[in-house]
Amino acid sequence: MSSSLPAPGGGRRRTLDTAYLVLASLYVAGLVLWLLLGLLPPLAASSSATMEVLSRLARGTGSVATIAHGALMAIPEAAGWGIVSVEYAFSILNLGLGLVLLCRRPRDVVPRLLSLGFMGTAATFNAPSHVVFHLLVNAPLVTAVHFTFHIVSGVAYVWAVILFPDGRLPVTVGRGGRDTGLLALVTTIAIAVVCYRSSFVAHPPFFVAFFGVLIPVAGIPAQLVRLRRFEPGMPQWQQSRLLVIALVPALAAASVWLLARAAGWTWVASVVEANFPTVFALVPIILAVGILRFRLWDVDRLVSRGIVFAGLAALVGIAYGAALLVAKWLVGDTSLVGAVALTAVAVAAYPVRRLGSRLANRAVFGERLSPPEALRVLAHQLTSSGDPARDLVDVVVAATRCSGAALWLLDGTELVRAAAAGAIDEGPTRLPLVGDSEDAVRAALAPAPCEPVRHDGRLVAALTLAVPPGIRLPRVEQSLVRDLAAHAGLLVTNARLTRDLARQLVVVRTVADDLTMSRAQVVAAQDTERRRLERDLHDGAQQELVAALLRIGTLTSRSTEEISSQEIGDLRRLLGRTRTSIAELAHGSPPEPLVRRGLAGALSESATTLAAAGIAVSVDDRTAGIDLPSEARTALYYCGVEALQNIAKHSRARQAVVLLGADEHDIVLSVADDGVGIRSGAARAEPGLEHLGERLAPIGGTARLATTQTGVTVEFRVPRVPSPPEALS
The missing domain is CATH 3.30.450.40 (GAF domain)
Structure with missing residues (x-):
């Protein structure tokens, strides 16, 4: 639960631990001496043997004689065994819890502080010992013990409720470690001075002010910061909640005390002062529960019953005092006062016990529902x-x-x-x-x-x-x-x-998504096929029809006698190839010239159509021995045919050169002419070039156009090794 003290080195750590244990042992020994001091007057008042021993010791000299003399002087002021039992029940409770923490967690910050605080309050709240102390003369040992308990218990308690449960400050002050350390030192000195000065004022009012106001005001905000930092239900959140629950009753009692003093109700303030140790007993109990539950050992029902007993005792004490006052006001100072008060407390005891049991179970075990x-x-x-x-x-x-x-x-x-x-x-x-x-x-x-x-x-x-x-x-x-x-x-x-x-909904959604995807794939496939047919018609049959139209136009400009049978046969063969291309497209077959003569031969055959327009075409094939993929061969064929037809339609060139070659990575087809170039420019060239680029893109190819004053060159590139589909996407 709480962080251990830093261990700068094995030897130094052992030295610090040993020094702490020695000082804690002296602290416990002083506490035992202090508690025995308060028991001497009632023992002497009820036992003649004790009275005789104290008288004999008082006639001597030294510290023992001083203590015995003070005890004898306190006999007239000694309280009855009922009040003494209540006082020592609170002291023994705190002493026991402090010893448990000292033995079980001697190296953790918060258990150390709680141990010192518990044992210190066992002494500072013990009224019988204070009665003897104030009657002592020249007892430096007891005086040192008295001041030590006041200072150590106050400082330890304040820092324990601030650092609980992890031993760290809830917020960082200033620029970090130096500012935080300085503030801690100043705060510690201020608390020590206040606790030292408390030895010279009336103790019951100081205890209510310090332990009922200052400690809750220091602890509750610190724990509220931690509650906001952690999610409800987390162990750290539950630990901080326990401490808030423990401090609220003490703060409530102190608030009543402050209002009573401000209103001049001295009897109410006196009742609160007399019962405050019982109320404050909830703090060490619930703090110990937090340690027991979350770090040291497991909690059983005895802890829950202890909380119920302490809370019930506190409420019964307060209720009985209030009932006495109310009964006295109602029926006067008669023998019925006690009976009425006891009846009222008895009636309220059972529901109070059940409420206390539920609150204890909620604090210890986290129960929130009956x-x-x-x-x-x-x-x-x-x-x-x-x-x-x-x-x-x-x-x-x-x-x-x-x-x-x-x-x-x-x-x-x-x-x-x-x-x-x-x-x-x-x-x-x-x-x-x-x-x-x-x-x-x-x-x-x-x-x-x-x-x-x-x-x-x-x-x-x-x-x-x-x-x-x-x-x-x-x-x-x-x-x-x-x-x-x-x-x-x-x-x-x-x-x-x-x-x-x-x-089932997931299955239905999956099937619906699959159907949607399949429908989209079918539509995409249909669209892809449509675009392929469009490109093949444009680059194949359409170009052959254009060539046929060009020849028909040439023939119609001449007389019948000037047209030879060879020219008519060429036109018939061209139309036949066009019909064959359309049939191949319908069956999904590659172009017939490409199958029959290869890429270079098919381009040479297509180039003959330019002869009718008076354009001389040369085809240079430098790809001998290179195996072209079928997709690349078909794409380059259609791109070459499109480029030749564009020369025939637009260039007014006298000659054209088709070069088919390869470099380390690509197959390269270039078609160049010596025509007029593209003067009105890119507006006419870009759509055709974009169309050719779309044909080459599925196989990783590119199309590039260069125009000068002496002609146009179009270059097509496709990879020698087909690219994988994911690389293309």
């Missing part, structure tokens, strides 16, 4: 939206002393954890199950205790509980868990149906 409330909450959550499995385990943790709970659903040959709350270890969420009997479920979930959950007599789930070591659930809570499990059968069945429905 059994009837737990069943009502579960019934309400069954009818509301949300996570029913989570609601069940939350209710179990809130209504019992379990530190955690988990709900496991039977799912065929497995147990599936549906929900968990509280301190449940992060482990597998699925466990193998051999059989579906209750014994099989218990064996799979062992060693955790579990309660079967049934619906219509069929085992549907199991509720596992995390119970802190040393804690045993009382019968009422065991019965509550069985009732919750019985009511949870319908809840689990609904959860299972909801889960199955969610699975």
Whole structure:
């Protein structure tokens, strides 16, 4: 819970620890001496033997004689054994808690401070010892002990409630370590001075002011900062909440005391001062509970009962005093006053005890719901939206002393954890199950205790509980868990149906997504095929039809006698190739010239159409021995045909050169002419070039155009090795 003191080195650490233990031992010895000092007057008043021993010692010299003389002088002022018992019950409680922390956590910051604070308040709140002390003359040892307890208990308590539980300041002051250390030193000196000066004023009012106002005002804001820093339910959040719960009663009592003094109600202030040690006893008890619960050892029901006893004693004492005053005011100073007061306290004792028990269980075990409330909450959550499995385990943790709970659903040959709350270890969420009997479920979930959950007599789930070591659930809570499990059968069945429905919805959504994707793929494939046909028609059959139109135009400009049979045969063959190209497109086959003559031959055959326009074309093939992929060969063929047709239509060139070559990475096709170039420019060239680029893009190719005053050169590149589809995308 609390951080250990820094260990700069093994030897130095051992030296510091040894020095602390020696000083703490002297501190305990001084406390024992101080408490024995207060017992001497009542012992002497009730025992002649003690009186004789003290008288004999008082006739001597030295410190012992001084103490014996002071004890004898305090006999007339000695209180009765009833008051002495109450005083020493508080002192022994604080002494015991302080010794426990000293022995169990001697190296942690907060336990050290709490140990010193507990033992110091055991001395400073002890009124019988103070009576003897004020009658002593020239007793330096007792005086040193007295001042030590006042200073150490005040300083230790203030810093304990500020640093609780992790030994660190809740906020950083100024620029960090130096400013924080300086502020801590100044604060410690100020508290020490205040505690030192308290030895010279009336102690009961000072105790209420210091321990009821200053300590809560220091501790509660520090813990509220921590509560905002952590999520509810976390161990650090619960520890800070415990301290706030412990300090609130003391602050409330001190507030009543301040109002009474301001209003002049001295009798109310006196009642608060007399009962304040009982109220403040809650602080060490609950602080110890925080240490016990979260770090040192496990808490059992005795701690809860201790809190109930301390709270009940405080409330009964205050209630009895108030009842006496009210009864005296109502019936006067008669023998009925005591009877009326006792009756009022007796009537209030049972509900107060039940309330105290519930508050103690909430502080120690985290219980927030009584059994009837737990069943009502579960019934309400069954009818509301949300996570029913989570609601069940939350209710179990809130209504019992379990530190955690988990709900496991039977799912065929497995147990599936549906929900968990509280301190449940992060482990597998699925466990193998051999059989579906209750014994099989218990064996799979062992060693955790579990309660079967049934619906219509069929085992549907199991509720596992995390119970802190040393804690045993009382019968009422065991019965509550069985009732919750019985009511949870319908809840689990609904959860299972909801889960199955969610699975079916996931399947339906997956199928719908697949159908949507398939439809999109079909549409995309159709669109791709449409664009391919469009490109092939444009680059193949369309170009051949254009060439045929050019020849027809040339022939129609001449007379019939000037047209030779060879020219008519060439035109017939050209139209035949066009028909063949269209048929190939319909069947998805590559162009017939490409299949028959290869890329260079097919380009040479297409170049003959330029002869009719008076353009001389030369084809230079430098790719001998290079194996071209079929997709690259077809794409380059269509691009070359498109470039030749553009020369025939637009260039007014006299000659053109087709060069088919290769470099280290690409196959390169360039088509150049000596025509007029592209004077009106890019507006006409870019659409055609973009179209050719789209044809080459699926196989990783590119198209580039260069124009000068003496012609145009178009260059097409495709990789020698086909690119993978993911690289193209």
